[in-house]
Each structure stands twice: as C-alpha cells, then as structure tokens.
Amino acid sequence: MVSLEDLQKIFRGEIKISEPMSEHTWLKVGGPADYYLKPSDREDILQLIDFFKEREFPYMIVGRGSNLLIHDDGFRGAMINLEVLLAGIRVEDDTVIVDAGVWISTFVNFCIQYGYAGAEMLAGIPGTVGGAIRMNAGAYGGEISDYLLDVEVIRDSKTMTVKKADAGFGYRRSGFINDVVLSARFRFPKGEKEDLMRIRRELLIKRNAAQPVDLPNTGSIFKNPEGNFAAKLIDTCGLKGKRIGGAMISELHANFIVNVQNAKAKDVFDLMVIMRNEVYKQFGVLLEHEVLLVGFSKDELSMLQNTPSEISG
Ligand SMILES: Cc1cc2nc3c(=O)[nH]c(=O)nc-3n(C[C@H](O)[C@H](O)[C@H](O)COP(=O)(O)OP(=O)(O)OC[C@H]3O[C@@H](n4cnc5c(N)ncnc54)[C@H](O)[C@@H]3O)c2cc1C
Numbered sequence: 001m002v003s004l005e006d007l008q009k010i011f012r013g014e015i016k017i018s019e020p021m022s023e024h025t026w027l028k029v030g031g032p033a034d035y036y037l038k039p040s041d042r043e044d045i046l047q048l049i050d051f052f053k054e055r056e057f058p059y060m061i062v063g064r065g066s067n068l069l070i071h072d073d074g075f076r077g078a079m080i081n082l083e084v085l086l087a088g089i090r091v092e093d094d095t096v097i098v099d100a101g102v103w104i105s106t107f108v109n110f111c112i113q114y115g116y117a118g119a120e121m122l123a124g125i126p127g128t129v130g131g132a133i134r135m136n137a138g139a140y141g142g143e144i145s146d147y148l149l150d151v152e153v154i155r156d157s158k159t160m161t162v163k164k165a166d167a168g169f170g171y172r173r174s175g176f177i178n179d180v181v182l183s184a185r186f187r188f189p190k191g192e193k194e195d196l197m198r199i200r201r202e203l204l205i206k207r208n209a210a211q212p213v214d215l216p217n218t219g220s221i222f223k224n225p226e227g228n229f230a231a232k233l234i235d236t237c238g239l240k241g242k243r244i245g246g247a248m249i250s251e252l253h254a255n256f257i258v259n260v261q262n263a264k265a266k267d268v269f270d271l272m273v274i275m276r277n278e279v280y281k282q283f284g285v286l287l288e289h290e291v292l293l294v295g296f297s298k299d300e301l302s303m304l305q306n307t308p309s310e311i312s313g
Contacts, residue, residue, distance in 0.1 A: 001034070002057045002078075010047050013040040013085075021070040021079065024062060026126060027257075028216040029265050030070030031295070035078040039085055042159075045180060050157050052078065060294070061180055063131030064103070067219060071295030072265045083128060086182060095149065096186040100130025104137070112200060117191025118147045123200040124207040126219075130181040136169045140203055145169040147188045154180040172223055172290055212250040215258040221272055222255055222287040230279075230287055231255035237278040244270050269296070273303050 007015065015037055021030030039045040052059045058077030062068065086099035089110050096116065098107055104125045111119035121142030125132060132144045133151055150163045153176060168175025207213070222230040234240075235254035242249045246263035249271055250256040257268050276287045289304055 002052070002055055007035070007051070010051050011037065011039070011044060013044050013048075014038040019079070021062075021065070021068075021074060024079070024081070025065030025068050025070060025218070026216060027065075027069065027218040027263070027268070028259050029072075029263055029268060030065075030068070031072045031074030031265070033070075033075040033077065033079040037078055037080050039080065039082065041085065042182070045080070045082070045085075045182075046154060046157070046159070048078075048080065049154055049180065053157065061130065061134075063101070063128035064126055066126045067131065067135055067291055069218060069265055069268055069291050069293050071293075073295060075295045080180075082130060082180075082182075086130070088183075094187060096188065097183060098129050098186070099183045100128060100133070100181045102129045103127075104129065104132055108200065111186075111188060112193060112196045115190055115193045115196070116186075116188035117196055118142065118188045119186075120196045120200040121203065124204050129184060133181050133184055134174055134176045135172055136174045137172070139207075143169070145174070147186045149185040149187055151176070151184045152182045154182065210253060212252045212256055212258050215250075215260060217250070217256050217258045218268075218291050220255045220290050221257055221275065223290045225285050225287065228285065229255075233279045233283055233285060233287070234275050237275075237282055239275055239278060242271065242274065244274075247271055249275065269293075269300065276304060 004017065015035060017035060018032040019036035020032050022028050039048060059080055062079045062081055083101040086101035089098045089102050089107065091114060096111060104122050104127055107129055108119045108123045121140045122137065122144060125137050125139060127137060137144050145164060148164045150161050151167060152159065152161050220230065224230050231254045239249050240254050241251045245267035246259060246261040247257050247267035248260045250258050257271050272289060279285055279287050293301060
C-alpha cells in the first residue's frame with residue numbers, strides 16, 4: 001500500500017481516499033478505490049505513473065466509467081481521472097487536436113460546428129475521447145479510429161506519439177491497454193453542417209428509442225459475435241426482464257443490464273454469467289464481454305472466459 005504521506009510528496013493534484021466508484025461509473029455500481037486522483041498538470045501525471053510503477057502499486061485511468069463494472073469490494077489501487085486536466089480541443093491546419101478528457105459529445109459537437117464529417121456517428125456514446133480511443137468505440141458503422149491520425153500517450157514513463165497504423169485497433173480494442181492516452185489528432189473530410197446536424201439528431205433518436213437511456217447502465221455488455229448480434233441471441237433465450245437483486249436485463253435491449261434499484265456489481269455479474277451460459281447452451285456461441293471488469297478475482301473472471309469447459313450445466 002502506498003501511504004498518503006508519500007503520495008502527497010510527489011503529487012500536487014486532488015486526492016480522495018476510499019472513494020466509492022459507484023459515484024464515478026455510469027452504472028452507479030462499484031465499491032471504493034483506495035485513491036481517486038485528479039492530476040493538476042501533465043508533469044503531475046508523469047510523476048504519478050512513475051511513482052506507482054516503482055512501487056508496483058496498481059492504477060488505472062477512469063474516464064466517465066461508462067464501460068466499467070467495478071467489484072463491490074472496489075479496487076485496491078488508484079483510479080486516475082483526467083477529465084478536468086485534459087479538456088482542450090482545437091483546430092490547426094484542418095486537423096482536430098483533442099485532449100483525452102474531452103467528452104465524446106463535446107468532440108462530436110465541435111467537429112460538426114467546423115463542418116467535419118465522420119464524428120457524428122459517435123453521438124450518444126457517453127465516454128471521454130481517451131476512453132473511446134482505448135476501446136475503439138464505435139456506432140452505426142463508424143469507429144473513433146476511422147479518421148484518427150495519431151495518439152499522444154504516456155508509455156514506459158515517456159510521452160510519445162503512436163501513429164494510427166501502430167495503434168492495434170480492432171473491434172472494440174486497441175493497443176493502448178497499458179498506456180495513458182493524453183490527446184489525439186484527427187483529420188476529417190468536409191461535410192455540410194446542416195447534414196451533419198441532421199444525421200446526429202436522427203442517430204440520437206434511434207439510439208434513445210433502442211436503448212434504456214433513462215436508467216443507469218453500462219452500454220453493451222457483450223461484443224457482437226462474428227455475423228450475429230449479442231442482443232438477438234440473448235433475446236431469443238427469453239432473458240429480457242430477468243432480474244437479480246437490483247439489476248435487470250433490459251426489456252428494451254437484451255444486451256443491456258440496467259440498475260433498477262441499488263444494484264450490486266455481483267447482481268450484474270451473475271446476470272452476465274447467465275446470459276453467456278444460456279447463449280452457449282442454445283446456440284453454441286461464446287459471447288465475449290465488452291464491458292471491462294475491475295477488481296474481480298481470477299476465479300470470478302474465469303466464469304466469463306472463452307473456454308467451453310468453464311460453462312457449467
Ligand atoms: C448508454 C451507453 C451507450 C454506449 N454506447 C456505446 C456505443 O455505441 N459504442 C461503443 O463503442 N461504446 C458504447 N458505450 C460504452 C462506452 O461509452 C465506451 O466504451 C466509451 O468509450 C468509454 O469511455 P469512458 O471515458 O467512459 O471510459 P471508462 O469506462 O472510464 O474506461 C474504459 C477503459 O478505457 C480506459 N481509459 C479511459 N480513459 C483513458 C485514457 N485517457 N488513457 C488510457 N486509458 C483510458 C480505462 O482505463 C478503461 O480500461 C456505451 C455506454 C453507455 C453507458
């Protein structure tokens with residue numbers, strides 16, 4: 001464990017101790033993180049990362065927590081949030097330069113105002129640009145990496161630029177698992193502002209009709225398997241509306257779990273296991289979870305691993 005006294009010697013930003021992560025996740029679920037930290041400037045982040053690495057103290061960056069399921073026992077380590085620090089967005093030579101802490105909605109609006117086409121597909125994704133790059137978030141046929149040029153990261157204690165071709169992007173994945181994303185540069189084709197606004201409006205209407213946006217959730221629980229839709233498979237298993245504790249498989253969208261009443265992470269996790277096992281039993285398809293699980297033991301995680309032998313019953 002890192003002591004508060006030692007941490008304060010090297011860190012100038014905001015420190016919260018034993019911070020409930022339910023206050024920092026979209027799903028409103030998750031126990032306490034030992035430390036919840038907001039660095040004050042870039043130097044502060046670099047020093048912090050070095051400090052934790054030297055001490056082998058676990059840390060992770062958390063954006064808006066919109067793709068996270070954090071264990072009820074919380075996270076033994078530090079959660080680092082960059083939303084306040086890395087909040088700039090600008091255009092230089094037709095290139096959009098955006099900091100990692102900027103919300104996707106702000107990024108989309110900014111691009112539309114400048115008449116840049118391509119970001120509007122991401123409207124309605126509630127994360128930060130950093131989280132979206134880490135996840136290679138996407139919707140309606142577009143992904144955040146589509147018009148990306150490069151990403152500025154902290155890797156191996158150094159700040160460096162990673163070109164798109166070297167970023168390891170795939171379906172909801174990137175090679176930034178162990179990096180801190182600081183900023184990114186994009187070059188979009190030009191579009192008509194009015195058209196882009198219309199597309200954004202239409203996509204938001206579609207999204208709001210199809211997803212349970214009025215209840216805390218964590219987006220799609222499972223990735224779509226090749227040539228199929230996770231929601232369709234789960235729905236066919238008759239699981240919509242299934243409830244454990246305060247968590248329920250959405251009646252609107254079978255690949256969403258909603259927090260209907262003070263859900264625990266365990267409620268959500270148990271529903272995930274049921275969804276996955278039922279789909280495997282009925283279709284022989286092993287679903288891979290898209291939502292990231294934090295603070296879960298190896299044994300718990302093994303219940304969601306992609307090996308048929310793990311499936312019980
Ligand atoms: C209602 C709803 C709808 C959604 N719709 C979509 C959708 O259409 N398409 C889609 O792809 N996703 C969707 N999501 C999932 C989620 O919004 C995206 O994955 C989003 O990009 C996560 O961003 P975040 O800032 O919340 O990241 P978090 O959930 O906070 O973190 C996710 C991962 O990113 C890492 N991370 C965050 N910031 C950084 C950084 N600066 N540097 C390095 N790593 C970082 C975290 O460590 C973690 O590993 C949806 C979620 C919800 C709740």
